[in-house]
Amino acid sequence: GIAMILVPKSGQVKYNVIKTKYSSSAGTAFLMYEDVVVPTRNLFQDEGKGFQMIMSNFNHERWFICVNNIARARKCTEE
Secondary structure: OOOEEOOOOOOOEEEEEOOOOOOHHHOOEEEEEOOOOOOHHHEEOOOOOHHHHHHHHHHHHHHHHHHHHHHHHHHHHHO
């Protein structure tokens, strides 16, 4: 399964920001890990529960997208 862990920022973790046309606030970046040691206490929930956490977040994102589209559609019909 998939596990979700928190990797602390250190000298072994390097990143490059990726510029996108979408939004600079999205924080899109290319991450590079070299000899990173992560303690087991940084594991979120139980091992193998990472997929459920990812899917849970997708549901919130989809809800936000739907609400945003409905608001824009209402604005268009009001004008």
